[in-house]
Amino acid sequence: MKKETGDLGVKGQGIASVIKRISLDYPVIYMIIVLCVFIAFQNPNFFSLPNIISTFTSYAYFTVGSIALVFVFISGNSGIDLSIGNVAAFSAVISTSVMSALNEMGTMNPWLIILLGLMISVGIGIAFGLFNGIAIAKFHIAPFIITLATQLLSLGLSYVYTNGYTVSGAPRELSKLSTLIGIHVGDHIIPVAAILPFIAIIIMTIIQSKTTFGRQVVLTGSNPSSAEHAGISPQRIYLIVYVMSGLFAGLTGMFIPMCIGAVNPDVGTSFLMPMVAAVTIGGVSQTGGYGNMLQAFLGIIFIILLMSVMTFLGFGLPIQQLAYGVVIVLTMTLLGYLERKRFHN
Amino acid sequence: MGDVIFETKGLSKAFFGKKVVSNVDFQLREGEICALLGENGAGKSTFKNMIVGLLEPTEGTIIFDGKAVGDTKKEDFPIAAVHQELSLFLNLSVAENICIEDMPGKHTVVDWKKCREKALKYMRIMNINLDPDAIVGTLGPGEQQLVEIAKALSHEPRVLILDEPTASLTAPERNHLFEVMNTLKKQNIGMIFITHFLDEVFQVCDRVVVLRNSEKVCDDDVKNMNKRQVEELMIGRSVNEGIFDLGSIQNETALKVIGLESEYFTNIHIEVKKGEILGIAGLIGAGRTELLESIFGIRKCTGEIEVLGQRYTxxxxxxxxxxxxxxxxxxxxNCGIFPKRDLKENITAAQMKEFVDRKVPCFGFKNERKNAEKVIAQYRVKCPGVDAYIHELSGGNQQKVIVGRWLSREPKICMFDDPTRGVDVGSRAEIGGFIVDLAKKGAAVLLVSSDLNELVQLSHRIVIMRRGRLVGEVQKDEFDVRKILSISSSQENEGEGEAVS
Known part of the structure; x- marks a missing residue:
């Protein structure tokens, strides 16, 4: 790339320029390939269909949570939502305990209970999103600060509500969604829990590329004053983006009892940083105005692969943390370099 | 008056072969205040930047006290400048701001007591009385200007350059500034005073130097000059009128601005008819940009507007x-382009609704590419294609993309804010053509421009803004660049505006 610094845009056709564009937009692909080759040597069974299905199923909550961050990042304004992990956990705690109480009465249809649980979970998520959004859009509080505050707030609420104990007892039908109910492929079942994140990604892709709202988010992130001159209200965009982030946090809250079963009040703390890492490594710009769902998805796959590798190599949590640190520092340096080259001639 | 402390001989500067300052001989004596005048683009800023050492001259020498620059280090020359844009840290105190470039103290530890003493010392020199611990952001613009001067004095200069220091000051603040200038004058500091307000020149200056089209056209004692002479020297050339064939004005009012008020302007009444181009003249800081942005709903203001017969509060x-x-x-x-995005998206930004499907709300962007290609061809944007990123284009082409974005919507009321600033001559004429065509199609146009010749060529009528007020109105048949310049830069308070219209 060094030779052609002057023309990193899209000029001409041909395979070379396509490859160049892909390399610039999705550098994470190369990292995924390296990781896959490594895994293939270490543990060839990893790429068997059942294992792939189970991996995607067990990380479904992680994928949905990461989606929440994409629009927040693209909308600029140093956007970040640190509260998703703990808001998801709080939503899960409340909805699971409500579901378990209703379930014990034994009179209601389990699916109705699940639907009610979903509504509670999403409602809590949206409420927190609205709180963040209003603070950021109306009172101009830095996203980092206010979402850090709501992160602690939701964690505290979870602890207070549960006294630190694990909550469980959602209808069995819910966990069946991550095991038995799904599409049958030969002898295997692709459970609903593994499919839903993909549907969410597709919907969000369409929203970003095909709707005026998606375009407004991107343009606001690119340059808020130009956006204002073009009749887009950046404050409105920030508000909606954080509400959407809260909505996805609420959805994530539903995936926790679905995939894990029991809900620990501090379950959210551990997966926030990998989510931020996934979206960033994928290439979504945290300064705003650049990035798409596909990039985020590839970043998610990379982090999932990395987590799996760590697990089957038998690394403990300390080493895992170290490895995340190293990988994130290296990729961020690379991405920062690429973005500079591209956008600041 | 004292000896010559500073002079330039044959000073020239060329950018890309075009001379911006050519062959300027200039002298400044101790304790002399010399006005440096000229229209926008005459070369004042370039000249100033060369003598303070921000730009390297192409030719010529700068001499301090008989020693040419180049023999000694530039930092050693006793010259300091107060630039037009203030360079203060609004969150720091007066004392900190004055000493910021050379904090007193040992090693890395700042001696705050000495810092205050130092600040007080320079304030005493200027004979002003400010609290050294006051936070600069809480001071008014006039006091901030004084802090800026005190900061410049901390270099112990013998030559002080003041670049439009009065632009944002009220009358009493201005008089205070002049007192300070006279105090400094008594201490044998030579000053170069750049301004657009000619009355000020006759109030404080000893000598007038006028630059026009990069050359020095006048260098004389103030006593030998009058205002009219100076104005004529600044404008010089005769104005080429009628290059553009303006269309006729229709009888229907398109935009009416009724009593708009904000912190930047007061009591603005404007009426523009369909097909009319209304020029708004005024100096930088007169509130023209703020007025347009307020009409456009970007800045807060009170008052009413009437758009095509519909009234809004x-x-x-x-x-x-x-x-x-x-x-x-x-x-x-900062307000036009969307960096990191391609030309398509930049062009569509203002009219997304028209590209989305009507059946599924907010969904589509089907014809976006075709439209973008059309706009690029129509507005003659030179670019590799509609997928190119906007920041890859040159300034003139970026501006054409922005113009294309808005004009391709076939607007009924169009506001241009200095559309040709920083644009090359070729694109300038093209953009002028777009504006005239637009008006001929029946649109009402509000045109703000710092280039008076452009304004005179393109407008049916010109209103003049000064320090946030409309102070005059000139019809096409009585256009006179000199008169417009004179009204926009005179110092008398409102009242005489009515007499002109």
């Missing part, structure tokens, strides 16, 4: 765009 940019009002902003980089 509260309005939003979005509402106005839907009504067919557009604005091409002055600051292209």
């Amino acid at each position: 509260h309005w939003t940019t979005q509402k106005l765009i839907r009504q067919g009002v557009v604005m091409i902003p002055e600051d292209r980089k």
Whole structure:
């Protein structure tokens, strides 16, 4: 790339320029390939269909949570939502305990209970999103600060509500969604829990590329004053983006009892940083105005692969943390370099 | 008056072969205040930047006290400048700001007591009385200007350059500034005073130097000059009128501004008819940009506007765009382009609704590419294609993309804020053509420009803004660049405006 610094845009056709564009937009692909080759040597069974299905199923909550961050990042304004992990956990705690109480009465249809649980979970998520959004859009509080505050707030609420104990007892039908109910492929079942994140990604892709709202988010992130001159209200965009982030946090809250079963009040703390890492490594710009769902998805796959590798190599949590640190520092340096080259001639 | 402390001989500067300052001989004596005048683009700023050492001259020498620059280090020369844009840290105290470039103290530890003493010392020299611990952000613009001067004095200069220090000051603040200048004068500091307000020149200056089209055209004692002479020297050339064939004005009012008020302007009444181009003249800081942005709903203001017969007391940019009002902003980089995005998206930004499917709400962008290609061809944007990123284009082409974005919507009311600033001569004429064509199609145009010749060529009528007020109105048949310049830069308070219109 060094030779052609002057023309990193899209000029001409041909395979070379396509490859160049892909390399610039999705550098994470190369990292995924390296990781896959490594895994293939270490543990060839990893790429068997059942294992792939189970991996995607067990990380479904992680994928949905990461989606929440994409629009927040693209909308600029140093956007970040640190509260998703703990808001998801709080939503899960409340909805699971409500579901378990209703379930014990034994009179209601389990699916109705699940639907009610979903509504509670999403409602809590949206409420927190609205709180963040209003603070950021109306009172101009830095996203980092206010979402850090709501992160602690939701964690505290979870602890207070549960006294630190694990909550469980959602209808069995819910966990069946991550095991038995799904599409049958030969002898295997692709459970609903593994499919839903993909549907969410597709919907969000369409929203970003095909709707005026998606375009407004991107343009606001690119340059808020130009956006204002073009009749887009950046404050409105920030508000909606954080509400959407809260909505996805609420959805994530539903995936926790679905995939894990029991809900620990501090379950959210551990997966926030990998989510931020996934979206960033994928290439979504945290300064705003650049990035798409596909990039985020590839970043998610990379982090999932990395987590799996760590697990089957038998690394403990300390080493895992170290490895995340190293990988994130290296990729961020690379991405920062690429973005500079591209956008600041 | 004292000896010559500073002079330039044959000073020239060329950018890309074009001379911006050519062959200027200049002398400054101790304790002399010399006015440096000229229209926008005459070369004042370039000249100033060369003598303070921000730019390297192409030819010529700068001499301090008989020693040419180049023999000694530049930092050693006793010259300091107060630039037009203030360079203060608004969150720091007066004392900190004055000493910021050379904090007193040992090693890395700042001696705050000495810092205050130092600040007080320079304030004493200027004979002003400010609290050294006051936070600069809480001071008024006049006091801030004084802090800026005290900061410049901390270099112990013998030559002080003041670049439009009065632009944002009220009358009493200005008089205070002049007192300070006279105090400094008594201490044998030579000053170069750049301003657009000619009355000020006759109030404080000893000598007048006028630059025009990069050359020095006048260098004389103030006593030997009058205001009219100076104005004629600044304008010089005869104005080429009628290059553009303006269309006729229709009888229907398109935009009416009724009593608009904000912190930047007061009591603005404007009426523009369909097909009319209304020029707004005024100096930088007169509130023209703020007025346009307020009409466009970007800045807060009170008052009413009437757009195509519909009256608004509260309005939003979005509402106005839907009504067919557009604005091409002055600051292209910050308010116009969307960096990191391609030309397609940059062009569509203002009219997304028209590209989305009507059946599924807010869904589509099917014809976006075709439209973008059409706009690029129509507005003659030189670019590799509509997928190119906007920041890859040159300034003139970026501006054409922005103009294309807005004009392709066929606006009914169009506001241009200095559309040709920083644009090359070729694109300048093209953009002028776009504006005239637009008006001929029946749009009402509000045109702000710092280039008076452009304004005179392109407008049917010109209103003049000064320090946030409308102070005059000139009809096409009585256009006179000198008169407009004189009204926009005179110092008398409002009242005489009515006499002109």
